[in-house]
Amino acid sequence: MLTEDGKHLYVSYDEYHNLIEKLAIKIHQSGWEFDTILCLARGGMRPGDILSRIFDKPLAIMSTSSYRADAGTVQGKLDMARFITTPKGEIAGRVLLVDDLADSGHTLHAVIQQLRSNYQPITELRSAVIWTKGVSTFHADYSVETLPTNPWIHQPFESYDALTPVQLMDKWKI
Helix, strand or coil: CECCCCCEEECCHHHHHHHHHHHHHHHHHHCCCCCEEEEEECCCHHHHHHHHHHHCCCEEEEEEEEEEHHHHCEEEEEEECCCCECCCCCCCEEEEEECCEECCCHHHHHHHHHHHHHCCCEEEEEEEEEEEECCCCCCCCEEEEEECCCCEEECCCHHHHHCCHHHHHHHCCC
């Protein structure tokens, strides 16, 4: 649900999963065949996992991080993992790069540049995101929603960002 001022988008679990399913349909309808899904952790892990199951393709993971300050609401310096975790030795062939959103576009541009420079076994690379913000300089090959007002997206699992093990113990009376 988008707030009236267009500054916040609240997404339920059902909406989130529906959007991932719509992303899968777009990818399928394109007719493009790929060998591996590479998701960007953390935001791309849930969509990557679901797409991996739907398409029955191996899931590789690359850790990136840029949102740290103010409970993850302020973008900072981009850190990228030096290695990709993959069940098949080295990532190769046709790769679908998956993240949750293209916000500024900085992360996706940097990751694609690194992949093209340092992973020659990748023969073709396409990208997929759920959301593309209007301010993004990156436009994925596959995207479900464009958000012209650039809202902050409140994803359904964000409540865990502020939850501690002690709070869980209190909740469950342990």
